[in-house]
Amino acid sequence: xxxxxxxxxxxxxxxxxxxxxxxxxxxxxxxxxxxxxxxxxxxxxxxxxxxxxxxxxxxxxxxxxxxxxxxxxxxxxxxxxxxxxxxxxxxxxxxxxxxxxxxxxxxxxxxxxxxxxxxxxxxxxxxxxxxxxxxxxxxxxxxxxxxxxxxxxxxxxxxxxxxxxxxxxxxxxxxxxxxxxxxxxxxxxxxxxxxxxxxxxxxxxxxxxxxxxxxxxxxxxxxxxxxxxxxxxxxxxxxxxxxxxxxxxxxxxxxxxxxxxxxxxxxxxxxxxxxxxxxxxxxxxxxxxxxx
Amino acid sequence: xxxxxxxxxxxxxxxxxxxxxxxxxxxxxxxxxxxxxxxxxxxxxxxxxxxxxxxxxxxxxxxxxxxxxxxxxxxxxxxxxxxxxxxxxxxxxxxxxxxxxxxxxxxxxxxxxxxxxxxxxxxxxxxxxxxxxxxxxxxxxxxxxxxxxxxxxxxxxxxxxxxxxxxxxxxxxxxxxxxxxxxxxxxxxxxxxxxxxxxxxxxxxxxxxxxxxxxxxxxxxxxxxxxxxxxxxxxxxxxxxxxxxxxxxxxxxxxxxxxxxxxxxxxxxxx
Amino acid sequence: xxxxxxxxxxxxxxxxxxxxxxxxxxxxxxxxxxxxxxxxxxxxxxxxxxxxxxxxxxxxxxxxxxxxxxxxxxxxxxxxxxxxxxxxxxxxxxxxxxxxxxxxxxxxxxxxxxxxxxxxxxxxxxxxxxxxxxxxxxxxxxxxxxxxxxxxxxxxxxxxxxxxxxxxxxxxxxxxxxxxxxxxxxxxxxxxxxxxxxxxxxxxxxxxxxxxxxxxxxxxxxxxxxxxxxxxxxxxxxxxxxxxxxxxxxxxxxxxxxxxxxxxxxxxxxxxx
Numbered sequence: 001x002x003x004x005x006x007x008x009x010x011x012x013x014x015x016x017x018x019x020x021x022x023x024x025x026x027x028x029x030x031x032x033x034x035x036x037x038x039x040x041x042x043x044x045x046x047x048x049x050x051x052x053x054x055x056x057x058x059x060x061x062x063x064x065x066x067x068x069x070x071x072x073x074x075x076x077x078x079x080x081x082x083x084x085x086x087x088x089x090x091x092x093x094x095x096x097x098x099x100x101x102x103x104x105x106x107x108x109x110x111x112x113x114x115x116x117x118x119x120x121x122x123x124x125x126x127x128x129x130x131x132x133x134x135x136x137x138x139x140x141x142x143x144x145x146x147x148x149x150x151x152x153x154x155x156x157x158x159x160x161x162x163x164x165x166x167x168x169x170x171x172x173x174x175x176x177x178x179x180x181x182x183x184x185x186x187x188x189x190x191x192x193x194x195x196x197x198x199x200x201x202x203x204x205x206x207x208x209x210x211x212x213x214x215x216x217x218x219x220x221x222x223x224x225x226x227x228x229x230x231x232x233x234x235x236x237x238x239x240x241x242x243x244x245x246x247x248x249x250x251x252x253x254x255x256x257x258x259x260x261x262x263x264x265x266x267x268x269x270x271x272x273x274x275x276x277x278x279x280x281x282x283x284x285x286x287x288x289x290x291x292x
Numbered sequence: 293x294x295x296x297x298x299x300x301x302x303x304x305x306x307x308x309x310x311x312x313x314x315x316x317x318x319x320x321x322x323x324x325x326x327x328x329x330x331x332x333x334x335x336x337x338x339x340x341x342x343x344x345x346x347x348x349x350x351x352x353x354x355x356x357x358x359x360x361x362x363x364x365x366x367x368x369x370x371x372x373x374x375x376x377x378x379x380x381x382x383x384x385x386x387x388x389x390x391x392x393x394x395x396x397x398x399x400x401x402x403x404x405x406x407x408x409x410x411x412x413x414x415x416x417x418x419x420x421x422x423x424x425x426x427x428x429x430x431x432x433x434x435x436x437x438x439x440x441x442x443x444x445x446x447x448x449x450x451x452x453x454x455x456x457x458x459x460x461x462x463x464x465x466x467x468x469x470x471x472x473x474x475x476x477x478x479x480x481x482x483x484x485x486x487x488x489x490x491x492x493x494x495x496x497x498x499x500x501x502x503x504x505x506x507x508x509x510x511x512x513x514x515x516x517x518x519x520x521x522x523x524x525x526x527x528x529x530x531x532x533x534x535x536x537x538x539x540x541x542x543x544x545x546x547x548x549x550x551x552x553x554x555x556x557x558x559x560x561x562x563x
Numbered sequence: 564x565x566x567x568x569x570x571x572x573x574x575x576x577x578x579x580x581x582x583x584x585x586x587x588x589x590x591x592x593x594x595x596x597x598x599x600x601x602x603x604x605x606x607x608x609x610x611x612x613x614x615x616x617x618x619x620x621x622x623x624x625x626x627x628x629x630x631x632x633x634x635x636x637x638x639x640x641x642x643x644x645x646x647x648x649x650x651x652x653x654x655x656x657x658x659x660x661x662x663x664x665x666x667x668x669x670x671x672x673x674x675x676x677x678x679x680x681x682x683x684x685x686x687x688x689x690x691x692x693x694x695x696x697x698x699x700x701x702x703x704x705x706x707x708x709x710x711x712x713x714x715x716x717x718x719x720x721x722x723x724x725x726x727x728x729x730x731x732x733x734x735x736x737x738x739x740x741x742x743x744x745x746x747x748x749x750x751x752x753x754x755x756x757x758x759x760x761x762x763x764x765x766x767x768x769x770x771x772x773x774x775x776x777x778x779x780x781x782x783x784x785x786x787x788x789x790x791x792x793x794x795x796x797x798x799x800x801x802x803x804x805x806x807x808x809x810x811x812x813x814x815x816x817x818x819x820x821x822x823x824x825x826x827x828x829x830x831x832x833x834x835x836x
Contacts, residue, residue: 013475019477023772033505035505036505065465066465070774104458141620146674146678149328158329164449202677204682204685215764221537224694228691237769237773243643257780261773265768271500272480275484276484293660299669303672305677309673309680332616335649346605366600367599367601370598374605374606374610386818448712456603457603458571458575460578461603464596464777465600466602470774473774476767493754497757508568523712523714524647532756532760533760535727535732536756539732545684548676548677550677559672
């Protein structure tokens with residue numbers, strides 16, 4: 001058995017171990033990966049950045065803990081950006097395990113809003129974020145397509161009360177806010193089919209500007225909607241989140257993760273090359289043996 | 293009545309929803325809002341079936357002593373303890389007898405399940421269940437540090453409910469999916485071969501996308517890697533995905549029509 | 564961070580590592596984590612459905628804000644009807660009465676499919692077709708402002724998007740044999756599809772790696788960092804104690820596995836001799 005045959009029959013646990021070692025070693029080394037902002041993400045940032053204080057953004061946290069790695073940084077970066085710009089946010093969460101994460105994110109971001117911070121050279125004073133004034137967390141209802149349609153009639157139809165059980169009518173922020181007509185845009189951060197529903201049942205029927213934050217796995221599939229103008233912009237995976245963090249001047253977990261991403265990608269490419277070299281060498285040997 | 297009436301319902305309501313889209317009259321809007329509202333309520337009841345199913349599968353697994361049956365107790369514990377946390381919440385800073393209460397309730401449930409699954413002596417389990425039940429009721433009646441909340445959402449703010457979500461559900465689910473990182477590495481090593489032109493095209497596109505943010509290549513390629521990747525996503529990828537989107541759209545519409553017209557009846561089950 | 568939260572974080576680190584141990588082999592720790600999460604997730608869902616669904620959308624409407632759902636004294640008594648339809652769903656598990664569940668099911672399927680037809684047709688098919696049929700920008704065929712093949716808005720790119728999408732659709736059309744010109748077009752279609760799948764794969768690699776990175780960040784920033792963070796106002800020796808007990812457990816498990824591994828290897832060798 002020569003080197004290439006051995007390489008082909010390697011126990012996959014060695015492959016796993018190699019990846020772990022590279023990722024952890026890179027994680028422990030401090031260096032910065034330059035992030036190039038793509039136009040798809042730039043339009044999302046610009047859209048939110050140009051909104052006037054007091055306008056309402058609907059952020060749909062439609063992912064489960066499975067996809068938290070890619071989408072949580074987007075939630076943190078966007079919600080913080082919105083609140084620093086004094087926009088108001090309606091949160092919904094139409095995936096099964098989403099509300100708990102949305103609740104966690106809201107608590108964390110509210111905490112960081114208490115601090116004075118400087119982003120992109122602009123000083124923002126810390127302030128308290130109040131439920132019902134700065135945001136309204138609607139919570140979860142099953143059957144997302146129907147909920148999206150029902151919210152188009154009246155938020156109170158599927159959500160008579162918010163996540164904490166307060167009737168919507170008694171929240172100061174929701175006074176006069178009936179449906180999507182009062183919302184400047186919808187941001188869907190999603191790791192599954194809910195995005196399809198936001199496109200077909202939400203944007204398609206009610207015509208609001210739809211901004212997408214997607215997992216890497218889904219990103220490529222939604223480009224046609226970008227091309228047709230049904231979607232304003234797409235943030236794809238951790239790189240998308242890192243781009244948003246960079247534009248907002250608020251580095252977080254996504255930018256922190258990009259250096260590991262860089263080396264992990266090189267490992268995967270190395271694996272592909274090794275696999276192919278092994279494959280071609282053994283195929284050539286097989287052919288030579290056949291000729292003999 | 294058993295098969296025809298549901299088909300009739302599908303047809304009538306399906307047709308109404310299509311009609312309503314094109315003719316948004318005041319009356320049809322009114323019916324439409326009602327239907328959206330009602331269907332949510334009906335749906336919630338339907339989802340309870342899934343939970344019941346999980347409970348039944350777990351209990352059956354213990355009963356028939358299937359492989360790894362012991363772990364089903366862990367599943368049932370997780371299920372019931374979360375429900376208990378979700379219906380209770382602290383009144384002040386102290387927890388009082390809360391955790392003893394939780395333990396007695398869990399033991400009661402455990403003993404009842406034990407009595408259900410055991411084929412022989414059930415008496416002892418039932419007696420113990422009774423004892424634990426009495427203990428939990430007594431604690432529930434006399435301990436004022438916490439209380440039950442069935443009609444208000446205090447349970448969602450219960451710190452134990454949150455802790456189980458934040459420190460059990462989130463880490464396990466996200467770690468389970470992160471295992472895929474390793475499987476994709478292993479697949480890259482074993483499966484992605486440039487066997488022919490098509491496979492080579494796929495690999496080439498993947499390589500360009502993977503290298504688009506690699507700063508070590510910029511001395512050689514400048515920002516061409518990123519630009520090529522952007523072109524790949526917005527031109528050939530857009531064309532390919534557009535064909536898929538249109539294909540899926542036509543598929544959904546065709547299936548929906550088949551359902552409304554009663555040609556596709558798989559959802560009705562047997563009988 | 565207080566000590567209780569740190570203990571919880573340690574438990575989260577434990578279940579994280581327990582789940583990762585599956586990469587080595589299936590083991591009781593992994594099974595424990597797997598079964599626990601199924602139960603907790605189901606229990607969580609029950610509570611969410613209750614507080615977010617039944618209470619707000621049914622009980623409070625029936626009770627008009629009262630703590631009891633005595634629908635007789637409600638002015639929205641008609642919410643009893645969807646509730647009854649919902650309860651009818653539960654006959655699904657009975658052999659004799661499962662037909663009853665088909666009524667609410669029929670209502671649901673009718674509504675869901677009826678909604679889908681016009682919206683899916685308009686948003687997935689029509690709008691994509693409109694977007695496909697744009698006027699080719701002949702004046703900037705090779706890119707805006709000079710020769711630039713990577714310009715996504717050039718006439719050439721527009722032409723590739725159009726021909727690519729049509730060819731890929733032709734590839735999906737199986738009612739006619741893929742021969743002659745039709746076969747040639749279909750072949751171009753599959754090339755385009757492969758490039759699309761390749762791009763998707765590139766993104767998928769990033770997605771999967773991200774999930775692992777997040778776990779590494781959690782172990783380091785939430786767990787190890789807090790175990791050692793002496794600037795924390797609640798800090799005391801307990802943090803380190805809990806941390807090192809966990810490390811000891813992990814090392815113990817690894818040593819046990821190694822001993823088993825080398826033991827079985829030794830046995831295999833002696834059996835071979």
